[in-house]
Amino acid sequence: MPATALPAPLTATTPGAASHAVNGALRGMAAPAFSPLYQQIKALILGSLQQGEWKPGEMIPSEFELAARYKVSQGTVRKAVDELAADNLLVRRQGRGTFVATHAEQHVRYRFLRLQPDNGTMIGEGPAERDFIGCKRQRASAEVARALALRTGDPVLQARRLLRFSDVPVILEDIWLPAGPFKGLTAERLAQYRGPMYALFESEFGVRMVRADEKIRAVLPDTGQAKLLAVTSAAPLLSVERIAYTYHDAPMELRRGLYRTDGHYYRNELN
Amino acid sequence: MPATALPAPLTATTPGAASHAVNGALRGMAAPAFSPLYQQIKALILGSLQQGEWKPGEMIPSEFELAARYKVSQGTVRKAVDELAADNLLVRRQGRGTFVATHAEQHVRYRFLRLQPDNGTMIGEGPAERDFIGCKRQRASAEVARALALRTGDPVLQARRLLRFSDVPVILEDIWLPAGPFKGLTAERLAQYRGPMYALFESEFGVRMVRADEKIRAVLPDTGQAKLLAVTSAAPLLSVERIAYTYHDAPMELRRGLYRTDGHYYRNELN
Protein backbone atom coordinates (compact mmCIF):
# COMPACT_ATOMS: atom_id res chain seq x y z
CA MET A 1 0.00 0.00 0.00
CA PRO A 2 2.09 2.94 -1.25
CA ALA A 3 0.48 5.66 0.87
CA THR A 4 3.03 8.08 -0.49
CA ALA A 5 3.34 8.13 -4.24
CA LEU A 6 6.79 7.80 -5.74
CA PRO A 7 8.23 10.97 -7.19
CA ALA A 8 9.22 8.94 -10.24
CA PRO A 9 9.89 5.30 -11.12
CA LEU A 10 13.04 5.63 -8.99
CA THR A 11 15.34 7.05 -11.62
CA ALA A 12 15.73 6.97 -15.34
CA THR A 13 18.36 4.31 -14.83
CA THR A 14 15.92 1.74 -13.48
CA PRO A 15 12.65 0.50 -14.92
CA GLY A 16 10.26 -0.21 -12.08
CA ALA A 17 9.39 -3.82 -12.83
CA ALA A 18 10.95 -7.15 -12.00
CA SER A 19 14.07 -8.25 -13.85
CA HIS A 20 15.50 -4.77 -13.65
CA ALA A 21 17.67 -3.72 -16.50
CA VAL A 22 19.49 -1.53 -13.97
CA ASN A 23 21.99 0.47 -15.96
CA GLY A 24 22.22 -1.84 -18.92
CA ALA A 25 20.37 0.59 -21.16
CA LEU A 26 22.99 3.20 -20.52
CA ARG A 27 25.98 1.47 -22.00
CA GLY A 28 28.01 3.89 -24.02
CA MET A 29 26.57 6.96 -22.37
CA ALA A 30 28.45 9.65 -20.50
CA ALA A 31 29.00 7.47 -17.45
CA PRO A 32 26.13 8.43 -15.09
CA ALA A 33 28.13 6.80 -12.33
CA PHE A 34 26.04 3.64 -11.86
CA SER A 35 23.94 3.80 -8.74
CA PRO A 36 22.61 0.47 -7.48
CA LEU A 37 18.92 0.21 -6.73
CA TYR A 38 19.46 -0.29 -3.02
CA GLN A 39 21.42 2.97 -2.88
CA GLN A 40 18.49 4.77 -4.42
CA ILE A 41 16.15 3.15 -1.90
CA LYS A 42 18.53 4.16 0.84
CA ALA A 43 18.39 7.76 -0.35
CA LEU A 44 14.59 7.68 -0.43
CA ILE A 45 14.41 6.33 3.12
CA LEU A 46 16.91 8.96 4.22
CA GLY A 47 14.70 11.62 2.69
CA SER A 48 11.71 10.36 4.64
CA LEU A 49 13.79 10.41 7.82
CA GLN A 50 14.97 13.94 7.22
CA GLN A 51 11.48 15.21 6.43
CA GLY A 52 10.20 13.65 9.61
CA GLU A 53 7.82 11.16 8.03
CA TRP A 54 9.04 8.77 10.76
CA LYS A 55 10.23 10.40 13.98
CA PRO A 56 13.01 9.29 16.32
CA GLY A 57 11.91 6.24 18.29
CA GLU A 58 9.09 5.39 15.89
CA MET A 59 8.80 2.20 13.87
CA ILE A 60 9.18 2.46 10.14
CA PRO A 61 7.14 0.28 7.74
CA SER A 62 8.08 -3.38 7.48
CA GLU A 63 10.46 -4.54 4.80
CA PHE A 64 7.60 -5.96 2.75
CA GLU A 65 5.67 -2.70 2.93
CA LEU A 66 8.69 -0.72 1.84
CA ALA A 67 9.35 -3.22 -0.94
CA ALA A 68 5.80 -2.73 -2.22
CA ARG A 69 6.04 1.02 -1.90
CA TYR A 70 9.27 1.26 -3.83
CA LYS A 71 8.39 -1.59 -6.20
CA VAL A 72 11.52 -3.60 -5.47
CA SER A 73 12.13 -6.94 -3.81
CA GLN A 74 12.35 -7.31 -0.06
CA GLY A 75 16.02 -8.24 -0.35
CA THR A 76 16.82 -4.90 -1.94
CA VAL A 77 15.03 -3.01 0.82
CA ARG A 78 16.89 -5.16 3.30
CA LYS A 79 20.26 -4.13 1.94
CA ALA A 80 19.29 -0.45 2.08
CA VAL A 81 18.03 -0.78 5.65
CA ASP A 82 21.13 -2.76 6.60
CA GLU A 83 23.35 0.12 5.60
CA LEU A 84 21.22 2.69 7.38
CA ALA A 85 21.33 0.53 10.48
CA ALA A 86 25.11 0.25 10.16
CA ASP A 87 25.24 4.05 10.10
CA ASN A 88 23.17 4.16 13.30
CA LEU A 89 20.27 5.91 11.61
CA LEU A 90 17.94 2.94 12.10
CA VAL A 91 17.79 0.21 14.70
CA ARG A 92 16.59 -3.26 13.79
CA ARG A 93 14.88 -5.36 16.43
CA GLN A 94 14.11 -8.91 15.47
CA GLY A 95 10.49 -9.78 15.86
CA ARG A 96 9.46 -6.19 16.52
CA GLY A 97 10.39 -4.00 13.61
CA THR A 98 12.84 -1.36 12.47
CA PHE A 99 12.96 1.91 14.39
CA VAL A 100 14.35 5.37 13.87
CA ALA A 101 17.41 5.68 16.09
CA THR A 102 17.29 8.18 18.92
CA HIS A 103 19.62 9.59 21.54
CA ALA A 104 16.89 9.21 24.15
CA GLU A 105 17.33 5.49 24.77
CA GLN A 106 19.07 4.27 27.84
CA HIS A 107 21.72 2.13 26.22
CA VAL A 108 22.85 4.62 23.59
CA ARG A 109 22.83 7.74 25.71
CA TYR A 110 25.96 9.83 25.55
CA ARG A 111 26.91 7.94 22.41
CA PHE A 112 29.44 10.61 21.46
CA LEU A 113 31.05 10.96 24.89
CA ARG A 114 34.24 8.92 24.90
CA LEU A 115 35.45 9.82 28.37
CA GLN A 116 35.72 6.89 30.76
CA PRO A 117 36.61 6.72 34.44
CA ASP A 118 39.84 4.90 35.24
CA ASN A 119 37.95 2.31 37.22
CA GLY A 120 35.74 0.23 35.01
CA THR A 121 32.33 1.82 35.60
CA MET A 122 30.58 3.36 32.63
CA ILE A 123 29.76 7.01 32.22
CA GLY A 124 26.19 7.67 31.26
CA GLU A 125 24.66 5.34 33.79
CA GLY A 126 25.85 7.23 36.81
CA PRO A 127 24.31 10.60 36.01
CA ALA A 128 26.57 13.60 36.02
CA GLU A 129 25.65 16.79 37.77
CA ARG A 130 25.35 19.61 35.29
CA ASP A 131 25.70 23.31 35.83
CA PHE A 132 24.69 25.59 33.02
CA ILE A 133 26.58 28.83 32.88
CA GLY A 134 24.46 30.91 30.60
CA CYS A 135 22.95 30.61 27.15
CA LYS A 136 23.43 33.74 25.09
CA ARG A 137 22.48 34.86 21.65
CA GLN A 138 25.58 35.96 19.74
CA ARG A 139 26.81 36.75 16.28
CA ALA A 140 28.99 34.04 14.78
CA SER A 141 32.71 34.69 14.69
CA ALA A 142 34.51 33.72 11.52
CA GLU A 143 35.66 30.52 13.15
CA VAL A 144 32.24 29.52 14.48
CA ALA A 145 30.63 30.45 11.17
CA ARG A 146 33.01 28.22 9.26
CA ALA A 147 32.38 25.27 11.56
CA LEU A 148 28.60 25.62 11.28
CA ALA A 149 28.52 26.49 7.57
CA LEU A 150 27.07 29.92 8.35
CA ARG A 151 28.19 33.41 7.44
CA THR A 152 30.19 35.52 9.83
CA GLY A 153 27.76 37.54 11.93
CA ASP A 154 24.84 35.14 11.58
CA PRO A 155 23.00 34.67 14.87
CA VAL A 156 24.08 31.72 17.01
CA LEU A 157 23.29 30.49 20.50
CA GLN A 158 26.17 29.96 22.84
CA ALA A 159 26.03 28.01 26.07
CA ARG A 160 28.57 26.93 28.62
CA ARG A 161 28.25 24.09 31.05
CA LEU A 162 30.26 22.23 33.62
CA LEU A 163 29.88 18.49 34.22
CA ARG A 164 30.81 16.91 37.53
CA PHE A 165 31.24 13.28 38.38
CA SER A 166 30.90 12.49 42.07
CA ASP A 167 31.31 16.18 42.82
CA VAL A 168 34.54 16.52 40.89
CA PRO A 169 34.37 18.94 37.94
CA VAL A 170 35.64 17.04 34.91
CA ILE A 171 34.26 18.63 31.74
CA LEU A 172 33.86 22.27 30.79
CA GLU A 173 32.07 22.76 27.51
CA ASP A 174 31.26 25.71 25.27
CA ILE A 175 28.53 24.99 22.77
CA TRP A 176 27.48 26.93 19.69
CA LEU A 177 24.24 26.27 17.82
CA PRO A 178 22.77 27.96 14.75
CA ALA A 179 19.97 30.20 16.02
CA GLY A 180 17.54 29.30 13.26
CA PRO A 181 16.90 25.61 13.90
CA PHE A 182 17.11 26.12 17.66
CA LYS A 183 14.81 29.12 17.95
CA GLY A 184 13.42 29.36 21.46
CA LEU A 185 16.15 27.44 23.27
CA THR A 186 16.82 29.00 26.68
CA ALA A 187 19.20 28.42 29.54
CA GLU A 188 16.24 27.40 31.68
CA ARG A 189 15.13 24.74 29.21
CA LEU A 190 18.66 23.37 29.05
CA ALA A 191 19.14 23.41 32.80
CA GLN A 192 15.87 21.72 33.63
CA TYR A 193 16.07 18.96 31.03
CA ARG A 194 16.93 15.51 32.30
CA GLY A 195 18.89 13.35 29.94
CA PRO A 196 21.23 13.88 27.03
CA MET A 197 21.22 17.24 25.31
CA TYR A 198 20.93 15.53 21.93
CA ALA A 199 17.66 13.93 23.06
CA LEU A 200 16.30 17.39 23.82
CA PHE A 201 17.36 18.58 20.39
CA GLU A 202 15.41 15.70 18.84
CA SER A 203 12.20 16.12 20.78
CA GLU A 204 12.04 19.91 20.94
CA PHE A 205 13.64 21.00 17.70
CA GLY A 206 13.49 17.98 15.42
CA VAL A 207 17.26 18.03 15.02
CA ARG A 208 18.84 14.61 15.12
CA MET A 209 22.64 14.39 15.42
CA VAL A 210 23.90 11.59 13.25
CA ARG A 211 27.67 11.70 13.43
CA ALA A 212 30.45 13.95 14.66
CA ASP A 213 34.10 14.77 14.08
CA GLU A 214 36.45 15.57 16.91
CA LYS A 215 39.85 17.23 16.99
CA ILE A 216 41.81 16.53 20.14
CA ARG A 217 44.74 18.40 21.60
CA ALA A 218 46.55 18.77 24.89
CA VAL A 219 46.31 22.31 26.25
CA LEU A 220 46.66 24.40 29.38
CA PRO A 221 43.60 26.22 30.75
CA ASP A 222 43.31 29.95 31.09
CA THR A 223 42.66 31.19 34.61
CA GLY A 224 38.88 31.21 34.25
CA GLN A 225 38.80 27.66 32.92
CA ALA A 226 41.21 26.49 35.60
CA LYS A 227 39.03 27.94 38.32
CA LEU A 228 35.88 26.25 37.03
CA LEU A 229 37.63 22.91 36.71
CA ALA A 230 39.36 23.31 40.08
CA VAL A 231 42.85 22.81 38.69
CA THR A 232 45.92 25.01 38.39
CA SER A 233 46.80 26.81 35.18
CA ALA A 234 49.68 24.38 34.80
CA ALA A 235 47.43 21.31 34.65
CA PRO A 236 47.35 19.67 31.22
CA LEU A 237 43.83 19.18 29.85
CA LEU A 238 42.32 17.50 26.85
CA SER A 239 40.85 19.95 24.38
CA VAL A 240 38.08 18.26 22.38
CA GLU A 241 36.55 20.24 19.53
CA ARG A 242 33.50 18.53 18.14
CA ILE A 243 31.39 19.33 15.12
CA ALA A 244 28.15 17.34 15.15
CA TYR A 245 26.19 16.74 11.95
CA THR A 246 22.58 15.99 11.22
CA TYR A 247 21.27 14.29 8.07
CA HIS A 248 23.11 15.00 4.84
CA ASP A 249 26.24 16.11 6.68
CA ALA A 250 24.77 19.44 7.72
CA PRO A 251 26.77 20.76 10.70
CA MET A 252 24.46 21.66 13.58
CA GLU A 253 26.66 22.07 16.62
CA LEU A 254 30.14 23.21 17.52
CA ARG A 255 31.32 22.13 20.92
CA ARG A 256 34.62 22.92 22.56
CA GLY A 257 35.29 20.80 25.61
CA LEU A 258 38.05 20.76 28.17
CA TYR A 259 38.40 17.38 29.84
CA ARG A 260 40.31 16.65 33.01
CA THR A 261 42.13 13.38 32.45
CA ASP A 262 43.24 12.69 35.98
CA GLY A 263 40.82 9.96 36.88
CA HIS A 264 39.38 9.66 33.39
CA TYR A 265 40.63 8.86 29.90
CA TYR A 266 39.40 9.31 26.35
CA ARG A 267 38.74 5.90 24.86
CA ASN A 268 39.10 5.16 21.18
CA GLU A 269 38.77 1.98 19.19
CA LEU A 270 40.73 1.66 15.97
CA ASN A 271 39.76 -0.68 13.19
CA MET B 1 37.59 -28.47 -5.27
CA PRO B 2 37.82 -28.69 -1.49
CA ALA B 3 41.58 -29.11 -1.24
CA THR B 4 41.27 -28.96 2.53
CA ALA B 5 38.74 -31.34 3.99
CA LEU B 6 36.20 -30.00 6.40
CA PRO B 7 36.78 -30.86 10.03
CA ALA B 8 33.10 -31.79 10.27
CA PRO B 9 29.86 -31.02 8.46
CA LEU B 10 30.15 -27.52 9.90
CA THR B 11 28.52 -28.13 13.28
CA ALA B 12 25.98 -30.42 14.76
CA THR B 13 23.47 -27.65 14.37
CA THR B 14 23.53 -27.69 10.59
CA PRO B 15 23.16 -30.53 8.15
CA GLY B 16 25.47 -29.96 5.25
CA ALA B 17 22.99 -30.19 2.40
CA ALA B 18 20.67 -27.77 0.71
CA SER B 19 17.52 -26.64 2.51
CA HIS B 20 19.38 -26.47 5.79
CA ALA B 21 17.35 -27.23 8.86
CA VAL B 22 19.73 -24.88 10.67
CA ASN B 23 18.79 -25.04 14.33
CA GLY B 24 15.26 -26.24 13.93
CA ALA B 25 16.09 -29.62 15.46
CA LEU B 26 17.20 -27.95 18.66
CA ARG B 27 13.95 -26.42 19.76
CA GLY B 28 13.41 -26.94 23.45
CA MET B 29 17.04 -27.71 24.18
CA ALA B 30 19.32 -25.83 26.55
CA ALA B 31 19.67 -22.88 24.17
CA PRO B 32 22.89 -23.62 22.27
CA ALA B 33 22.79 -19.97 21.22
CA PHE B 34 21.84 -20.31 17.55
CA SER B 35 24.75 -19.58 15.29
CA PRO B 36 23.88 -18.77 11.68
CA LEU B 37 25.67 -20.64 8.95
CA TYR B 38 27.47 -17.56 7.68
CA GLN B 39 28.92 -16.99 11.13
CA GLN B 40 30.33 -20.48 11.08
CA ILE B 41 31.78 -19.86 7.63
CA LYS B 42 33.23 -16.61 8.89
CA ALA B 43 34.92 -18.46 11.73
CA LEU B 44 36.35 -21.03 9.31
CA ILE B 45 37.75 -18.31 7.05
CA LEU B 46 39.17 -16.55 10.09
CA GLY B 47 40.88 -19.78 11.07
CA SER B 48 42.47 -20.07 7.65
CA LEU B 49 43.65 -16.47 7.91
CA GLN B 50 45.16 -17.02 11.31
CA GLN B 51 46.91 -20.20 10.28
CA GLY B 52 48.38 -18.42 7.31
CA GLU B 53 46.69 -20.47 4.59
CA TRP B 54 46.33 -17.13 2.79
CA LYS B 55 48.95 -14.51 3.57
CA PRO B 56 48.56 -10.74 3.75
CA GLY B 57 48.19 -9.30 0.28
CA GLU B 58 47.29 -12.63 -1.30
CA MET B 59 44.02 -13.40 -3.01
CA ILE B 60 41.69 -15.85 -1.34
CA PRO B 61 39.58 -18.33 -3.34
CA SER B 62 36.59 -16.97 -5.21
CA GLU B 63 33.18 -16.96 -3.61
CA PHE B 64 32.12 -19.94 -5.70
CA GLU B 65 35.17 -21.93 -4.71
CA LEU B 66 34.58 -21.19 -1.05
CA ALA B 67 30.92 -22.06 -1.44
CA ALA B 68 31.87 -25.44 -2.91
CA ARG B 69 34.48 -26.03 -0.23
CA TYR B 70 32.10 -25.32 2.62
CA LYS B 71 29.07 -26.82 0.87
CA VAL B 72 26.94 -23.71 1.19
CA SER B 73 25.52 -21.29 -1.34
CA GLN B 74 27.53 -18.42 -2.73
CA GLY B 75 25.26 -15.95 -0.97
CA THR B 76 26.15 -17.38 2.40
CA VAL B 77 29.86 -17.12 1.68
CA ARG B 78 29.22 -13.59 0.49
CA LYS B 79 27.69 -12.57 3.78
CA ALA B 80 30.61 -14.06 5.72
CA VAL B 81 33.15 -12.30 3.50
CA ASP B 82 31.17 -9.07 3.73
CA GLU B 83 31.56 -9.03 7.48
CA LEU B 84 35.26 -9.86 7.34
CA ALA B 85 35.71 -7.06 4.84
CA ALA B 86 33.79 -4.69 7.12
CA ASP B 87 36.26 -5.63 9.89
CA ASN B 88 39.16 -4.79 7.58
CA LEU B 89 40.43 -8.36 7.56
CA LEU B 90 39.71 -8.79 3.86
CA VAL B 91 39.58 -6.36 0.97
CA ARG B 92 37.17 -6.91 -1.91
CA ARG B 93 38.12 -5.66 -5.34
CA GLN B 94 35.48 -5.91 -7.99
CA GLY B 95 36.60 -7.83 -11.02
CA ARG B 96 39.82 -8.95 -9.36
CA GLY B 97 39.06 -10.93 -6.29
CA THR B 98 39.13 -10.81 -2.51
CA PHE B 99 42.46 -10.24 -0.78
CA VAL B 100 43.87 -10.55 2.69
CA ALA B 101 44.23 -7.04 4.08
CA THR B 102 47.73 -5.77 4.79
CA HIS B 103 49.39 -2.77 6.36
CA ALA B 104 51.86 -2.64 3.49
CA GLU B 105 49.60 -0.96 0.94
CA GLN B 106 50.04 2.67 0.16
CA HIS B 107 46.55 3.86 0.86
CA VAL B 108 46.06 2.14 4.20
CA ARG B 109 49.49 2.79 5.67
CA TYR B 110 49.52 4.20 9.16
CA ARG B 111 45.90 3.13 9.49
CA PHE B 112 46.08 3.45 13.27
CA LEU B 113 47.81 6.84 13.37
CA ARG B 114 45.19 9.49 13.93
CA LEU B 115 47.48 12.48 14.15
CA GLN B 116 46.93 15.11 11.46
CA PRO B 117 48.77 18.32 10.69
CA ASP B 118 46.75 21.49 11.18
CA ASN B 119 47.04 22.30 7.50
CA GLY B 120 45.15 19.81 5.40
CA THR B 121 47.96 17.56 4.17
CA MET B 122 47.83 13.92 5.14
CA ILE B 123 50.35 12.15 7.31
CA GLY B 124 51.63 8.92 5.84
CA GLU B 125 52.30 10.26 2.38
CA GLY B 126 54.97 12.70 3.41
CA PRO B 127 57.37 10.28 5.07
CA ALA B 128 58.41 10.97 8.63
CA GLU B 129 61.99 10.77 9.71
CA ARG B 130 62.40 8.09 12.33
CA ASP B 131 65.06 7.73 14.97
CA PHE B 132 65.20 4.49 16.87
CA ILE B 133 66.52 4.79 20.36
CA GLY B 134 67.33 1.25 21.25
CA CYS B 135 65.58 -2.09 21.27
CA LYS B 136 66.16 -4.00 24.47
CA ARG B 137 65.13 -7.36 25.81
CA GLN B 138 63.39 -6.92 29.17
CA ARG B 139 61.23 -8.72 31.66
CA ALA B 140 57.60 -7.64 31.64
CA SER B 141 56.48 -5.40 34.47
CA ALA B 142 53.12 -6.17 35.98
CA GLU B 143 51.55 -3.44 33.90
CA VAL B 144 53.11 -4.51 30.63
CA ALA B 145 52.30 -8.14 31.35
CA ARG B 146 48.66 -7.33 31.93
CA ALA B 147 48.40 -5.36 28.71
CA LEU B 148 50.00 -8.15 26.66
CA ALA B 149 48.26 -11.03 28.48
CA LEU B 150 51.61 -12.34 29.69
CA ARG B 151 52.91 -13.14 33.15
CA THR B 152 55.00 -10.69 35.09
CA GLY B 153 58.64 -11.35 34.27
CA ASP B 154 57.99 -12.91 30.87
CA PRO B 155 60.51 -11.73 28.27
CA VAL B 156 59.46 -8.73 26.17
CA LEU B 157 61.16 -6.50 23.64
CA GLN B 158 61.13 -2.81 24.29
CA ALA B 159 61.91 -0.12 21.76
CA ARG B 160 61.76 3.64 21.74
CA ARG B 161 61.53 5.87 18.73
CA LEU B 162 61.13 9.48 17.81
CA LEU B 163 59.18 10.65 14.76
CA ARG B 164 59.85 13.98 13.12
CA PHE B 165 57.79 15.81 10.55
CA SER B 166 59.73 18.36 8.55
CA ASP B 167 62.49 18.19 11.15
CA VAL B 168 60.18 18.92 14.09
CA PRO B 169 60.00 16.10 16.66
CA VAL B 170 56.31 15.32 17.14
CA ILE B 171 55.93 11.76 18.44
CA LEU B 172 57.92 9.89 21.07
CA GLU B 173 56.90 6.26 21.40
CA ASP B 174 57.76 3.40 23.70
CA ILE B 175 56.82 0.01 22.31
CA TRP B 176 56.59 -3.35 24.06
CA LEU B 177 56.29 -6.64 22.19
CA PRO B 178 56.08 -10.21 23.48
CA ALA B 179 59.48 -11.77 22.85
CA GLY B 180 58.11 -15.07 21.61
CA PRO B 181 56.34 -14.09 18.42
CA PHE B 182 58.95 -11.45 17.62
CA LYS B 183 62.07 -13.54 18.19
CA GLY B 184 65.00 -12.07 16.31
CA LEU B 185 63.76 -8.50 16.09
CA THR B 186 66.66 -6.07 16.43
CA ALA B 187 67.11 -2.32 16.57
CA GLU B 188 68.97 -2.54 13.25
CA ARG B 189 66.11 -4.32 11.55
CA LEU B 190 63.67 -1.72 12.86
CA ALA B 191 65.86 1.22 11.93
CA GLN B 192 66.58 0.07 8.40
CA TYR B 193 63.01 -0.90 7.49
CA ARG B 194 61.20 1.45 5.16
CA GLY B 195 57.47 1.67 5.68
CA PRO B 196 55.06 1.04 8.51
CA MET B 197 56.21 -1.05 11.45
CA TYR B 198 53.07 -3.16 11.20
CA ALA B 199 54.01 -4.11 7.64
CA LEU B 200 57.34 -5.39 8.93
CA PHE B 201 55.54 -7.41 11.59
CA GLU B 202 53.45 -9.02 8.88
CA SER B 203 56.22 -9.92 6.49
CA GLU B 204 58.92 -10.89 8.98
CA PHE B 205 56.97 -12.40 11.85
CA GLY B 206 53.57 -13.29 10.42
CA VAL B 207 51.86 -11.09 12.98
CA ARG B 208 49.00 -9.07 11.52
CA MET B 209 47.52 -6.30 13.66
CA VAL B 210 43.79 -6.26 13.23
CA ARG B 211 42.47 -3.65 15.61
CA ALA B 212 43.60 -1.53 18.53
CA ASP B 213 42.31 0.27 21.60
CA GLU B 214 43.67 3.62 22.67
CA LYS B 215 43.46 5.51 25.95
CA ILE B 216 44.19 9.19 25.63
CA ARG B 217 45.17 11.66 28.30
CA ALA B 218 46.75 15.08 28.59
CA VAL B 219 50.06 14.96 30.45
CA LEU B 220 53.28 16.82 31.08
CA PRO B 221 56.58 15.27 29.98
CA ASP B 222 59.39 14.37 32.28
CA THR B 223 62.69 16.07 31.58
CA GLY B 224 63.98 13.31 29.32
CA GLN B 225 60.84 13.26 27.24
CA ALA B 226 60.77 17.03 27.03
CA LYS B 227 64.33 17.10 25.76
CA LEU B 228 63.67 14.56 23.03
CA LEU B 229 60.55 16.38 21.89
CA ALA B 230 62.24 19.77 22.13
CA VAL B 231 59.62 21.24 24.45
CA THR B 232 59.67 22.50 28.02
CA SER B 233 58.48 20.35 30.92
CA ALA B 234 55.46 22.64 31.16
CA ALA B 235 54.23 21.85 27.63
CA PRO B 236 51.02 19.81 27.60
CA LEU B 237 51.25 16.64 25.50
CA LEU B 238 48.85 13.98 24.38
CA SER B 239 49.50 10.61 26.01
CA VAL B 240 48.25 7.83 23.75
CA GLU B 241 48.39 4.31 25.12
CA ARG B 242 47.62 1.74 22.48
CA ILE B 243 47.10 -1.98 22.72
CA ALA B 244 47.10 -3.60 19.29
CA TYR B 245 45.48 -6.96 18.71
CA THR B 246 45.98 -9.69 16.17
CA TYR B 247 43.40 -12.33 15.21
CA HIS B 248 41.10 -13.56 17.95
CA ASP B 249 41.72 -10.49 20.08
CA ALA B 250 45.18 -11.60 21.13
CA PRO B 251 47.12 -8.52 22.31
CA MET B 252 50.48 -8.27 20.53
CA GLU B 253 51.77 -4.78 21.17
CA LEU B 254 51.69 -2.15 23.85
CA ARG B 255 52.63 1.32 22.70
CA ARG B 256 52.87 4.46 24.76
CA GLY B 257 53.09 7.58 22.68
CA LEU B 258 53.58 11.23 23.53
CA TYR B 259 52.23 13.52 20.81
CA ARG B 260 52.97 17.18 20.44
CA THR B 261 49.71 18.86 19.49
CA ASP B 262 51.04 22.23 18.52
CA GLY B 263 50.76 21.98 14.79
CA HIS B 264 48.93 18.65 14.83
CA TYR B 265 45.71 17.25 16.24
CA TYR B 266 44.28 13.83 16.97
CA ARG B 267 41.34 13.24 14.68
CA ASN B 268 38.39 11.08 15.61
CA GLU B 269 35.16 10.29 13.86
CA LEU B 270 32.13 9.41 15.95
CA ASN B 271 29.20 7.42 14.63
Place this chain on the structure above:
DNA sequence: CAGTGGTCTAGACCACACT
Protein backbone atom coordinates in the same frame (compact mmCIF):
# COMPACT_ATOMS: atom_id res chain seq x y z
C1' DC C 1 -1.11 -17.12 16.33
C1' DA C 2 0.31 -13.38 13.25
C1' DG C 3 3.79 -10.24 12.11
C1' DT C 4 8.49 -8.87 12.07
C1' DG C 5 13.32 -9.29 11.04
C1' DG C 6 17.01 -13.04 9.97
C1' DT C 7 18.92 -16.81 7.21
C1' DC C 8 19.58 -19.56 3.17
C1' DT C 9 19.13 -20.94 -1.46
C1' DA C 10 19.22 -20.81 -6.63
C1' DG C 11 19.55 -18.46 -10.57
C1' DA C 12 19.99 -14.49 -13.61
C1' DC C 13 22.33 -10.69 -15.04
C1' DC C 14 25.51 -6.41 -14.56
C1' DA C 15 30.04 -4.01 -13.77
C1' DC C 16 34.81 -4.38 -13.74
C1' DA C 17 39.62 -5.99 -14.59
C1' DC C 18 42.83 -8.58 -16.89
C1' DT C 19 44.52 -10.92 -20.90
Place this chain on the structure above:
DNA sequence: GTGTGGTCTAGACCACTGC
Protein backbone atom coordinates in the same frame (compact mmCIF):
# COMPACT_ATOMS: atom_id res chain seq x y z
C1' DG D 1 36.41 -13.45 -23.65
C1' DT D 2 36.78 -15.17 -19.05
C1' DG D 3 36.55 -14.78 -14.34
C1' DT D 4 35.78 -12.01 -10.45
C1' DG D 5 32.84 -9.46 -7.28
C1' DG D 6 28.16 -6.79 -7.21
C1' DT D 7 23.14 -6.49 -7.71
C1' DC D 8 18.52 -8.15 -7.88
C1' DT D 9 14.89 -11.34 -7.58
C1' DA D 10 11.70 -14.99 -5.69
C1' DG D 11 10.62 -18.11 -2.48
C1' DA D 12 11.18 -20.96 1.59
C1' DC D 13 11.85 -21.40 6.22
C1' DC D 14 13.66 -20.01 11.03
C1' DA D 15 13.85 -17.05 15.27
C1' DC D 16 11.88 -13.67 18.05
C1' DT D 17 8.11 -10.64 19.99
C1' DG D 18 3.77 -9.58 21.49
C1' DC D 19 -1.15 -10.27 21.23
